[in-house]
Amino acid sequence: MAEAVTVRLSTTLVEMLERTAWQAEPHEACALLLGEAAGGVVTITQAVVTENVTEGNPETSFEIDPGMHILMQKAARAGGPQIVGVWHSHPNGVARPSDADKAQSVERGWVWLITAAKDGVVDHAAFRADPDDPHQLDSCTLEVTQG
Numbered sequence: 001m002a003e004a005v006t007v008r009l010s011t012t013l014v015e016m017l018e019r020t021a022w023q024a025e026p027h028e029a030c031a032l033l034l035g036e037a038a039g040g041v042v043t044i045t046q047a048v049v050t051e052n053v054t055e056g057n058p059e060t061s062f063e064i065d066p067g068m069h070i071l072m073q074k075a076a077r078a079g080g081p082q083i084v085g086v087w088h089s090h091p092n093g094v095a096r097p098s099d100a101d102k103a104q105s106v107e108r109g110w111v112w113l114i115t116a117a118k119d120g121v122v123d124h125a126a127f128r129a130d131p132d133d134p135h136q137l138d139s140c141t142l143e144v145t146q147g
Helices: 011-024 068-079 098-106
Strands: 006-010 029-036 041-050 080-092 113-117 120-128 137-140 141-145
Touching: 006 011, 006 068, 011 029, 011 080, 011 098, 011 120, 011 141, 029 068, 041 068, 041 080, 041 113, 068 113, 098 113
Parallel strands: 006 041, 006 141, 080 113
Antiparallel strands: 029 041, 029 080, 113 120, 120 137
């Protein structure tokens, strides 16, 4: 059984992700999540929004810009914040990983934060790629803090 994980981020960051999701509609928006993971808590301090460079249908799939991913990896190696996961929006209003999301998940232990937006209603959910099987995305507790 996977370790229970809490994903923590600020209201300011949540509001920014919501705006990004609405602006991208009807397409999926995406970002790399930066922060730190310690003791069953993943704290997200930044979201670096990237262009959705999917070769598929952008209304139902996303791909992080590989150039931005490389830049963030280099920044992390130089002492910057670590990449702890990925965020994307679901314009269909369902805040849970699709089969495509599960197939696309390859980074063990990464957080998958999903913002679902449809008809003026927004929902958020967090998942973590299993350390043994990254295609298994386990539900996490999502904690939004003031700030």
